[in-house]
């Protein structure tokens with residue numbers, strides 16, 4: 001008995017000395033670090049799930065699977081875009097799999113459903129996709145690497161008012177990010193002298209745009225402001241072209257979600273001339289992005305879109321935070337390390353606002369053009385280091 005306790009004390013003392021001297025890593029730091037990745041791998045938002053899962057894989061291929069002496073393991077759960085499934089998956093990952101971080105979250109309702117669990121378990125929740133302003137306020141353990149809809153919507157609202165667009169019809173997905181997009185666009189566009197002539201909200205799941213598009217055509221606006229979530233732009237643009245809105249000269253403007261790079265090339269010439277404001281274009285001319293696009297294409301045979309970038313940067317955030325804590329993985333240490341972190345992403349320079357835990361990033365205005373026979377969002381103006389306007393307003 002005595003022997004064992006003595007031996008144990010000696011062992012602990014040795015460990016403490018070694019840890020202080022930095023000679024060896026403490027035993028706890030050698031445990032596997034688990035990331036629970038909850039994504040819509042099936043269902044209406046599955047293109048988001050696929051992009052993020054691909055980007056996470058690519059990041060790990062490029063940066064290895066050991067950080068600060070800890071092996072990184074990613075456990076993917078499909079929530080099929082159903083918030084109840086997200087909640088159940090988060091619970092199981094935290095309780096059974098003992099994950100250190102939950103990440104992903106393809107839509108706002110999923111990110112919100114997991115928030116109370118993150119708070120309760122003190123587990124960081126890294127939002128890689130969802131874009132409603134309010135999300136980061138729902139838990140002190142939420143950190144976002146995607147975007148907010150107000151970030152892009154204020155920029156396109158100002159641009160439209162200053163660039164000869166007088167009358168706009170709006171079409172937005174009828175849920176939280178669509179409402180954020182509409183509210184922030186409208187405020188800036190109307191303040192700049194613009195007029196909203198028609199306002200339509202469409203359901204999130206399997207929307208049929210056709211009946212609304214006829215009405216929009218009849219009201220003869222200069223442009224249509226469109227927000228549909230990633231993955232739905234192709235269907236929207238097909239119906240827009242079928243109804244002849246492009247021929248009627250009604251141009252598409254909006255946050256860049258509708259012109260997501262993974263679908264853009266299949267939209268055809270109806271997309272040419274669309275002007276959107278967004279965080280990422282596959283045509284962003286930095287070397288970092290050229291390398292990212294080339295590696296992603298090589299690995300998965302297609303272009304990355306903005307959701308892929310949110311996943312890639314989310315992994316960077318987790319890796320760098322774990323390095324900064326020296327392998328310490330409690331939620332408070334990790335979130336503390338994430339606050340204020342800044343780096344160069346394929347999208348450009350980004351950082352985590354230490355006050356709000358939300359992303360600060362450049363917003364680019366882009367126009368769809370044909371480059372070497374392919375459609376791209378070609379950036380022509382940059383608004384630097386944009387904080388979420390949804391928070392600064394309050």
Ligand code: PHB
Nearest residue numbers: 107108130131229230257
């Ligand atoms: C969201 O549900 O927050 C969301 C999803 C896809 C987008 C934008 C926002 O493209």
